[in-house]
Amino acid sequence: MKPFHSYQNPSLAVDLVVFGYHENTLSVLLLNRKEEPFKDQWVLPGAFVQMQETFQDSCSRVLQTKLGMDKLYLEQLYTFDAPERDPRGRAIAVAYYALVNPSKFEIVAGTMANDVQWFDIHKIPALGFDHKEIFTTACQRLRSKILYFPVGFELLNDLFTMTELHELYECILGISIDRRNFRRKILDAEFIINTGKKREGLQNRHPELYKFNQKLKQNNFQLNI
Amino acid sequence: MKPFHSYQNPSLAVDLVVFGYHENTLSVLLLNRKEEPFKDQWVLPGAFVQMQETFQDSCSRVLQTKLGMDKLYLEQLYTFDAPERDPRGRAIAVAYYALVNPSKFEIVAGTMANDVQWFDIHKIPALGFDHKEIFTTACQRLRSKILYFPVGFELLNDLFTMTELHELYECILGISIDRRNFRRKILDAEFIINTGKKREGLQNRHPELYKFNQKLKQNNFQLNI
DNA sequence: CTACTTTGCGTCAAAATAACGCAAACAAAA
DNA sequence: TTTTGTTTGCGTTATTTTGACGCAAAGTAG
Numbered sequence: 001m002k003p004f005h006s007y008q009n010p011s012l013a014v015d016l017v018v019f020g021y022h023e024n025t026l027s028v029l030l031l032n033r034k035e036e037p038f039k040d041q042w043v044l045p046g047a048f049v050q051m052q053e054t055f056q057d058s059c060s061r062v063l064q065t066k067l068g069m070d071k072l073y074l075e076q077l078y079t080f081d082a083p084e085r086d087p088r089g090r091a092i093a094v095a096y097y098a099l100v101n102p103s104k105f106e107i108v109a110g111t112m113a114n115d116v117q118w119f120d121i122h123k124i125p126a127l128g129f130d131h132k133e134i135f136t137t138a139c140q141r142l143r144s145k146i147l148y149f150p151v152g153f154e155l156l157n158d159l160f161t162m163t164e165l166h167e168l169y170e171c172i173l174g175i176s177i178d179r180r181n182f183r184r185k186i187l188d189a190e191f192i193i194n195t196g197k198k199r200e201g202l203q204n205r206h207p208e209l210y211k212f213n214q215k216l217k218q219n220n221f222q223l224n225i
Numbered sequence: 226m227k228p229f230h231s232y233q234n235p236s237l238a239v240d241l242v243v244f245g246y247h248e249n250t251l252s253v254l255l256l257n258r259k260e261e262p263f264k265d266q267w268v269l270p271g272a273f274v275q276m277q278e279t280f281q282d283s284c285s286r287v288l289q290t291k292l293g294m295d296k297l298y299l300e301q302l303y304t305f306d307a308p309e310r311d312p313r314g315r316a317i318a319v320a321y322y323a324l325v326n327p328s329k330f331e332i333v334a335g336t337m338a339n340d341v342q343w344f345d346i347h348k349i350p351a352l353g354f355d356h357k358e359i360f361t362t363a364c365q366r367l368r369s370k371i372l373y374f375p376v377g378f379e380l381l382n383d384l385f386t387m388t389e390l391h392e393l394y395e396c397i398l399g400i401s402i403d404r405r406n407f408r409r410k411i412l413d414a415e416f417i418i419n420t421g422k423k424r425e426g427l428q429n430r431h432p433e434l435y436k437f438n439q440k441l442k443q444n445n446f447q448l449n450i
Numbered sequence: 451c452t453a454c455t456t457t458g459c460g461t462c463a464a465a466a467t468a469a470c471g472c473a474a475a476c477a478a479a480a
Numbered sequence: 481t482t483t484t485g486t487t488t489g490c491g492t493t494a495t496t497t498t499g500a501c502g503c504a505a506a507g508t509a510g
Binding site: 403405406409410427428429430431449 | 466467468469470474475476477
């Protein structure tokens with residue numbers, strides 16, 4: 001499918017903010033550039049959009065070829081168009097963010113090339129292009145989205161404890177939330193379902209295991225935390 | 226500023242959802258197409274993005290040349306990339322929405338070409354391309370944004386009455402809101418400022434005139450209506 | 451058996467909300 | 481002038497929601 005336009009169009013790329021949650025830390029995946037411009041600097045992974053593919057296709061291609069990942073939760077963030085954002089010429093970036101669940105986090109961390117690395121979102125180095133701005137936008141989106149969409153479940157395993165969910169929210173929102181009030185609000189909103197199972201192991205009291213309530217993908221709700 | 230890419234890039238356009246509020250009705254500006262495809266059908270106004278201009282520039286160009294409007298409040302909505310969205314070939318659309326205040330609404334309505342027309346958002350005809358989807362996205366954005374950003378003021382005159390603001394909210398949200406509770410919440414949030422002036426005229430009791438509180442452009446707030 | 455930690459559930463005062471009542475301010479009719 | 485009807489501004493009250501805690505059961509470790 002060719003472009004039907006006679007004159008030239010700007011270059012079009014997708015850039016990805018890949019979030020992972022591991023050991024009570026929210027991290028982002030960065031790539032160390034091997035070419036100019038911004039050689040040896042850290043940047044967000046990305047790729048040019050091919051003529052026939054959708055943005056989601058482009059994102060999947062980046063995730064698979066550059067990062068060795070399966071399909072993840074993906075959501076479009078914003079499209080960045082500042083004329084000087086790429087020193088090589090006019091380039092539009094459609095930013096997406098992705099969420100990696102903990103099981104994949106470790107696999108990825110183990111097999112990653114040394115030019116790919118997880119960074120704690122509070123310890124991000126200087127980034128090339130306008131990627132700092134993209135990263136900041138992604139963090140804001142995640143923080144607001146978590147209050148009215150069960151986006152956090154993409155960052156946890158299928159079964160999780162109330163404490164894990166609680167700590168995830170504290171981590172993403174950057175605030176401390178009363179454990180007991182959090183529990184009440186989450187349960188009142190029918191946000192999650194108690195599976196009846198318990199996590200056995202080296203812990204103290206064995207916590208109950210919850211799962212995500214699928215109905216919430218349709219219904220809107222509002223968590224006032 | 227040329228694209229630095231060797232292979233071809235998709236066509237890139239901006240599409241605009243222009244909202245106007247007049248006589249207690251929220252309307253959108255539509256254009257009747259004179260060429261194929263979708264000849265004689267209604268579509269959203271739009272234009273191809275020139276190599277050197279930002280999206281905002283492209284939007285302003287559309288608003289001025291096609292619709293004869295000044296600069297308006299503009300916000301990026303979403304970027305649409307379905308491969309078949311344009312039958313002529315691959316085309317990406319960056320959608321924006323714009324808000325027109327009432328004084329300009331009437332000027333525009335008076336001088337508009339007969340291929341441009343305001344439509345009540347509840348009486349939208351069939352639209353060409355994927356513009357129905359873009360329109361729907363814009364309505365949703367407006368509804369959610371009005372609760373945490375004073376976006377509604379762009380649709381009213383500088384000075385307005387509490388009743389006007391109240392009716393605007395009912396119209397956009399599509400629900401009925403208790404007049405007295407609405408007043409209390411708006412005033413508690415320091416959403417607006419009482420100017421002390423009153424609107425004289427043919428009404429009954431002369432209502433007080435309010436203005437938008439500029440401080441709210443920075444501060445976040447949440448209206449629970 | 452005794453600490454100590456984690457987890458689940460409950461209480462209660464304070465704040466926010468929804469659902470109204472009511473009278474002042476004005477225009478128009480009587 | 482007086483009356484009637486409408487709009488506007490400001491309350492009140494019962495109910496719900498929230499925030500800040502207490503407390504004991506279920507575990508582990510000494």
